[in-house]
Amino acid sequence: MNKLEKITPLEQDFAKWYTDVVKQGQLIAYGPAKGTLVFKPNSYGIWELIQENLNKIFKQKGIQNVYLPLLIPQKLFELEKEHVNGFNPELATVTRVGDRELSEKFYIRPTSEVLFANLFKNSIESYKDLPIVYNQWANVLRWEKTTNPFLRSREFLWQEGHTCHSNALEARKLTREMIKVYAKFLKKYLAIPVVIGKKTSHEKFAGACSTYTIEAMMKDGRALQAGTSHYLAQNFSKPYEIIFKNQDNEYINVFQTSWGVSTRLLGAIIMTHGDNHGIVIPPRVAPTQIDILELFADKSEEVKEISKKLNKELSKKWRVRVDSTNKNPGFKAANSEIQGTPLRIEIGPRDLENKNVTIVRRDTLEKITVKIKDVKNLVGNLLDDIHENLYESALKRLNENSVTVFTYDDFKKEISNGKFVTAPFCCLDEAEVRIKEETGASTRCIPLKLDKPEKNRKCIFDECKKETNRYVVFAKSY
């Protein structure tokens, strides 16, 4: 690649800005089948760091990684009716091998509840075998009609946790614990603040008893569901006959949970931190944390020398990449920016005369002239600063764009302003469908924490005359 194309300003056309950023940022290429993606090193590297860091957290919690098959026999899938109805229109089906028609058809997994159910059924005997807390890193397929890189593609990568417990209490507790693990992870590693809450019955996972979610706010005000944790109760363990003998020698169905985050998180990073120069990758998951740019190296041996020295020194602790091409300084800077590298160090002959180099922060684009000997000490602090700044900016935006309303008129106005709108709402599925038709907004969650909610306010749904204490966050969403 020798030239960088312009990125559409995000104020002008957010959707176009997004697709420009994913393509120009060396993040993806489109796959040969519609709605499929190639994860290039700059995006797959983020995913690998998400994996690495989540795995550390999982390991501390005693979660064990396993790998289950890609294909689900049709008959096995169809035991849990709500689950199958939720996924059926999106199921890619293998019917043939070579020139032979198969007598039994197979679905490519859209999620693995039924595969885990089958495994658990055959491996659990007594309460001594419980709890089982497994996790799988895998690809899944859902044949989406409209697709969007990272956000909604036909194949995506994720982790899916699946657990079995001897009692409902323990399973419910883990369901809530995992959604908090995700919220903390997004804050600490991706610099993304979220609203934690419970899905309404209309929005919960097909087959779950209840679903918890973390909802992040994108720069256009729309919500992105960034992770979910489901309490499955005995909804799968009954049809799939996952039974154990309890301490009283009774045979009981296990209680289950499942939870996951996916490569959607890459979309969340882009739309939370990105700007008109491209993606901004939070330092702790940046495949390259520091770009070293050699400027006018053909005119100065010293540039190469200092570059080599700094690379050696910084690589011990951080992920460093050196641009030693003979492209011009402007191109190199723009290329580093468009790829979202948190820090770049420009080494040029003029700075070197004073034993200086220039460090540029990707988040603020601030330029800092610094003595070569001080670079190492400064870099660690700057990377932490960038993380903090990204998080604080996103949190400020989330707070400033979250409102509580009590009338349907205000509701409609604030939704069209692109806000997260909290409102008293007691109604069921049909009302949610109507509100979505009228405003484009869906229920995101019933937040776990709410600042001093007013009691007994009229439900926001026009036709409902009841008062309620249940507050729900609505927003337009991805």
Next chain:
Amino acid sequence: MNKLEKITPLEQDFAKWYTDVVKQGQLIAYGPAKGTLVFKPNSYGIWELIQENLNKIFKQKGIQNVYLPLLIPQKLFELEKEHVNGFNPELATVTRVGDRELSEKFYIRPTSEVLFANLFKNSIESYKDLPIVYNQWANVLRWEKTTNPFLRSREFLWQEGHTCHSNALEARKLTREMIKVYAKFLKKYLAIPVVIGKKTSHEKFAGACSTYTIEAMMKDGRALQAGTSHYLAQNFSKPYEIIFKNQDNEYINVFQTSWGVSTRLLGAIIMTHGDNHGIVIPPRVAPTQIDILELFADKSEEVKEISKKLNKELSKKWRVRVDSTNKNPGFKAANSEIQGTPLRIEIGPRDLENKNVTIVRRDTLEKITVKIKDVKNLVGNLLDDIHENLYESALKRLNENSVTVFTYDDFKKEISNGKFVTAPFCCLDEAEVRIKEETGASTRCIPLKLDKPEKNRKCIFDECKKETNRYVVFAKSY
């Protein structure tokens, strides 16, 4: 699980021994579709450590990880004829989504040459973009008729490297370099010695110009192909039109390589090191390196105390698991052995009276009584010793069971003795087929290194009257 079933002695029935080991060792469960596997924590953990360590080596070499789609449009696959003919009978085909028949069919990738070709076609312009050295960790599907856990399953996990170069020399060099990387990796991490060589034309990868292989010897004398590296020349870059502009402004097709190792390696570990007590996992890829067994802890507070202390101390450096169940000592020991943990530390009240614990090596089953304070220093050495011992034993077996022959009678005798048989052989495909029919042996490779081969000896194939300097290793294989 409360009881351990017996493992069939390997001398009695090797195939039965193998399936007993994979099931009893908590390595797998069978998936719901025929020929598919569940990788349980004890086997997936080995694969994760293989990934982690190979990734470190890849990173040092500048190899970049990417992820490409699972599905290949039928039309795209069919451009390279030899490739498609090689894979066609094993291709799982998606023809339907939900209730709709698809107008275009998709194959589930059996390997990703054509997907990478499509990516490269769209991202390479000039020699400045070369070389590209990508790697992918992925699941692939090949609808095998007969299946065997790890060795031949319909879905398996692997890494596949795919590269593009501006000239044949560089590509050929990388092909050979990667097979040596694999050989070194197997020695250093899996304690498995191999024969490195080139495949005959009959045995090479469908679509390759040449294939290099590493061949390991299993305990029954059969060969297992443990990794391959292919020089693809321009076989894919021509039909898939992967073109670059060279320094003379000419448009040329790139030169390519591909190379991979898979979860077959788990089978290689079992059949190289396993014994009648179960799998023996080489320490550097063992998910659990040390099992701490608390014996009679109900009768002694001190057992729990020392167990906790040792766990804390050893966990800083090694992967440790504690068995604090109230099962009997014999069960605990057998359970640790059957799961292949390299070392176990038995903590019991009697030893503690003398401030001792007992360490047991999984490879030799030797018991070592040792002062508690000396455990930490001893463990590191023991783990290294176990690795060395496993490697040396396997190497001795490989050497003792490799012979060179010059007559077809000797050839048949040695093959039926379960040896790796090196013989002068100059013939082509038909002769290989005939030899396999008559003896069960296939050509494994033309070894890169051979001790003083005798010149101009008659070809081993009965009907061939020529003399040759080409020596080929034959063996029965998995």
